[in-house]
Amino acid sequence: MDKKYKWYKIADSLEDILFSDNGLAEWDINGKRICLSFFKEQLYATSLKCPHAGGNLSHGYIDETGNIVCPLHRFKFSLQTGKNVTGEGYYLKTYPVEKRANGYFLGMEESGILNWLK
Ligand code: FES
Numbered sequence: 001m002d003k004k005y006k007w008y009k010i011a012d013s014l015e016d017i018l019f020s021d022n023g024l025a026e027w028d029i030n031g032k033r034i035c036l037s038f039f040k041e042q043l044y045a046t047s048l049k050c051p052h053a054g055g056n057l058s059h060g061y062i063d064e065t066g067n068i069v070c071p072l073h074r075f076k077f078s079l080q081t082g083k084n085v086t087g088e089g090y091y092l093k094t095y096p097v098e099k100r101a102n103g104y105f106l107g108m109e110e111s112g113i114l115n116w117l118k
Contacts, residue, residue, distance in 0.1 A: 004109065004110045005096065005107030005109060006107070006108055006109075007105040007106065008029050008106050009102075010036065010043075010097070010103070010106050011104055012102070013104075014043065017104075020058070022062070024036065024057070024062070026048055026058040027045075029106050030108060032047075033049070034048055035057040036058075037062055037079055039062050039066045039079060043099070044094070044097060045095040046079065046093060050070040050077075050090075051093075052070065052075055052090050053072060055071055055072035057070055062079070066079050075088050075090065077092040079094070080094070
């Protein structure tokens with residue numbers, strides 16, 4: 001079954017996102033804390049908390065190949081897939097991001113029960 005997303009506006013433009021010097025930002029979307037990353041002209045969105053032990057990923061950094069590195073134990077995750085590229089077996093939740101004429105939007109999967117009703 002195709003995933004159904006509900007789209008939430010992140011910001012009108014990149015200038016409206018308060019990135020730290022590390023290229024990362026902590027952001028609220030629909031009651032969830034999100035980590036926004038900007039790498040090679042692309043905006044990415046992941047969970048704020050590291051799946052290993054809850055490190056705040058917005059305090060980490062992005063390495064030269066586009067992985068986000070957790071500040072606590074330095075596990076690395078692909079910004080595109082969330083795959084734990086250093087091999088510890090964790091997955092970081094990622095969210096699709098779309099650039100539209102009126103801004104940047106983040107997609108959240110609609111909960112399973114609602115999908116069945118449609
Ligand atoms: S909490 Fe992120 S690597 Fe341990």
